[in-house]
Amino acid sequence: MSQDDEDDVGRCLGGERDAFRGLVGRHEGPLIRYLTGQSGRGDLAVEVAQEAFVRAYFALSKLQSPALFRPWLLGIAERVLKETLRAKRRSAVALSVVTASGRASPAFDSPDDEGSEREGALNAAVAELPELYREVVLLRFHAGLSCVQIADKLNVSTGTVTSRLSRAYALLRQALRDSHLRLGLEHDAEAPR
Numbered sequence: 462m463s464q465d466d467e468d469d470v471g472r473c474l475g476g477e478r479d480a481f482r483g484l485v486g487r488h489e490g491p492l493i494r495y496l497t498g499q500s501g502r503g504d505l506a507v508e509v510a511q512e513a514f515v516r517a518y519f520a521l522s523k524l525q526s527p528a529l530f531r532p533w534l535l536g537i538a539e540r541v542l543k544e545t546l547r548a549k550r551r552s553a554v555a556l557s558v559v560t561a562s563g564r565a566s567p568a569f570d571s572p573d574d575e576g577s578e579r580e581g582a583l584n585a586a587v588a589e590l591p592e593l594y595r596e597v598v599l600l601r602f603h604a605g606l607s608c609v610q611i612a613d614k615l616n617v618s619t620g621t622v623t624s625r626l627s628r629a630y631a632l633l634r635q636a637l638r639d640s641h642l643r644l645g646l647e648h649d650a651e652a653p654r
Contacts, residue, residue, distance in 0.1 A: 470527035473518075481518055488531060489514070492538055499542060509545055513538035548605030586636035594629035597622055 465483065472480035489510060496506035516537050524533055587598055600611045608626070612619045 466530040467527040470521060470524060470530055473521055481521075484517075484530060484534075485514055488534055491531075492534065495535065496538060496542060499539075500546070505542075505545065509538060509542045512541045512545070516541065582637055583633075586633050589636060590629055590632055594625055594632060597625045598629045598633075601626060 465487065469480045469483040473484075492510045492513065493503070493506045496509050497503050500506055500509070513534060517534050520537070524530065587595060590598065596615070597611055600606045600614065601608070606614065608619050608622045611622045615622070
């Protein structure tokens with residue numbers, strides 16, 4: 462098997478892109494089974510395996526020993542799995558509501574009306590952001606991408622992403638302060654005297 466791997470890696474590096482199909486054909490099944498065992502989810506394993514193969518293809522020139530393709534691929538897949546699980550955990554945790562003091566507190570922290578109001582206020586504030594800022598916020602918190610990944614996706618520098626996020630946070634804080642004041646006034650008007 463490693464001789465076939467060596468041949469396919471050599472052919473890929475020599476410019477025969479189709480040779481990578483041989484590597485995928487030999488290693489896809491075992492890789493998906495391994496990742497399913499690690500994650501407990503077959504759908505996730507397929508997603509991670511696909512990303513691992515893409516990364517392996519583009520990093521093939523960094524493989525020092527073509528005979529060690531399988532362990533090298535497993536290392537890539539394990540990193541992708543960790544990144545994917547971390548991103549899924551981040552996106553599963555709701556966006557933080559930025560309080561008037563500028564500190565973050567968990568959104569949806571309680572099922573009461575106040576939590577729903579904060580959730581609604583945050584969603585409305587994000588929706589009202591200019592596209593430039595809304596895009597980075599959604600990529601960061603809903604898609605779970607890192608600033609570097611967002612920069613790659615948007616074809617801008619990481620500094621640009623961080624400055625856009627910083628500006629977006631400032632806009633969200635202000636919008637939530639205004640919303641909090643409006644909500645407070647509405648509650649005061651509804652309160653019995």
